[in-house]
Amino acid sequence: MAEKYILAHDMGTSADKAILVSVKGDIVRTAKREYEIHHPHPSWAEQDPEDWWRAIGETSREVLHKAGVKAQDVAGLTFSSQTQSLIPVDKSGNALRPSISWLDGRSADIMREKLWTWPRIKGFNIPRILRFIRLTGGAPGKTGKDQIGKILWLRAHEPDVVHKTHKFLDAKDYIIHRLTGNMTASVDIAVIWWMLDTRNNRNTWHPGLCAMAGITPDMLPEVRPSSAIVGELTAQAARHLGLNSGTPVINGAGDLAAAALGSGAIRDGEMHICVGTSGWVAGHFKKRRIDLPHYTGCIGSTCPETYYLGMAHQETIGICLEWLRNQVLYHKDQLKKEYHVSEVYQIFDELAGRVNPGAEGMMFTPWMYGERSPLDDDYVRAGLYNVGLNHSREHIIRAVFEGIAFNLRWAKDTLEALYRPVDTLHLIGGGANSDVWCQIFADVMNRDIRRVADPRNAGAKGVALLAAMTLGYIDSYEAIADHIRVDRTFTPNSANRELYERLFREFKNLYRQNKKWFRRMNE
DSSP, X not given: OOOOEEEEEEEOSSEXXXXXXXXXXXXXXXXXXXXXXXXXXXXXXXXXXXXXXXXXXXXXXXXXXXXXXXXXXXXXXXXXXXXXXXXXXOTTOOBSSOEEOTTOOTTHHHIIIIISOSSEEXXXXXXXXXXXXXXXXXXXXXXXXXXXXXXXXXXXXXXXXXHHXXXXXXXXXXXXXXXXXXXXXXXXXXXXXXXXXXXXXXXXXXXXXXXXXXXXXXXXXXXXXXXXXXXXXXXXXXXXXXXXXXXXXXXOEEHHHHHHHHTSOOSTTOEEEEESXXXXXXXXXXXXXXXXXXXXXXXXXXXXXXXXXXXXXXXXXHHHHHHIIIIIOTTHHHHHHHHTOSOTHHHHHHHHHTSOTTGGGOEEEOOBTBBOTTTOBSSOOOEEESOOTTOOHHHHHHHHHHHHHHHHXXXXXXXXXXXXXXXXEEEESGGGGOXXXXXXXXXXXXXEEEEESSGGGHHHHHHHHHHHHHTTSSSOSGGGGGGOOEEEEEOOXXXXXXXXXXXXXHHHHHHHHHHHHHHHHHO
16 A cells, blocks of 8 residues: 655744655655745734745645655645634635734733723733633733734724624634635634633633624634544645645644644653744643743643643744844855855854853843743843953854743743643754754753754644544554654753853843833833
8 A cells, every 4th residue: 555644734924834744753755935924013913814825735736746745645634833813704714804913912002901901910900810711721911912902903993804704713724714615723722812611621612702802702713623624625725735635634733732742742741842933831731720920821732632731932932043144144145155054044053152151141032022921021122131342143143042042941940830840851943953052951941852853843743643643543642752753862061050040040130120121112
């Protein structure tokens, strides 16, 4: 019999990547297409859903061609996707406006005016926050980046769009509708819309919470598990992707839950770090807990009947390196020629490795677009601190690496305080390809760091293995971990322990001492 494959799409913020995976977890080929994020006003971030659709088709056809795999050998199609991108669609499924991205913070003010009204404690209306926690296990933040805030903003500023809206969809669910004609959502994504009643795994839209956004439950898609078959490719969609009509489409998950699965840290209490465009510390847990002041808590996992996904999410990780590449290293083309590489990222390791730990006192805070965890602060911004004439581009790169590690350490400490300390953290995401950065994470965290093989594709591999389980090729959810390999373990260097503990304290002090200043500057 011919070998069978899963076609998984990693629908990121800046690009879609099609990844062809064998049903036992071997990545065969990949193909990638980038698309734009538009910023029409300060704090706004939008995307054209048609760009996603175009990229899905082009990458699917390319990866099959490159692999020499026939359409009939693709057993199923699934997705790992950016989340909290709001797309209002009409009855035919047509997008009524550009998607409002998860990065978008335009609704921060309206959240304070309409949802988090007085009386407040730490910015939250007490009766409402208690209701959210009781029904959902969490709550929208104050930054305006959650779906409730975006819907409230549309009602206030684009009421004609809301009037025409049949359903509000997230990014993955919009594409699945284009592929199958069905409007569904996975549990993990639906939970973080904060309108889902999750008590005892009910996982149904709650009318009272929907009313807070000024909508009714019928304006939201059907909620199903990540492992569910949610439809089959229509003939038109099959032609667009180069697959056979009738190919099963498995629901898949948002990038957070998909990456947690692909990290291999699946069992109760295990944790991982993701260093991608955004980043997080997360783990699978059987008990649901929450720390609202640090915007840390549990959402749905890819196995919602067994595990919650404890999560401390951060807004800008890899984006900081993109900023460094595009806005600071103006001589990047010269560097690429000098080092004979295709990407500046390939030499960041070498440049950062030339500098001693601590970057000779330079410090970077990675809050480029506000921050969720552990700060939940829409006003905070990034900065380079303690810069002297002795510092060079190498120090800047090292400081960026370390600043991101400090921020993730803060999130890790918050999550461990909710549950228990761990000895080991799995590491995934594009940043994990940097050996220097992996060692920095080990030293800053004071934990063993287990880098997963092919860490950039962990999310897509995770949902591909989940789809393989659904289709009968893998025995159980926990058995998925047996198909995920660790390629190297980084252990903490005890010589750096005292230095990094001191710098971590000063990193936190930078925020505490400047919190009010950030608000005055960015209100």
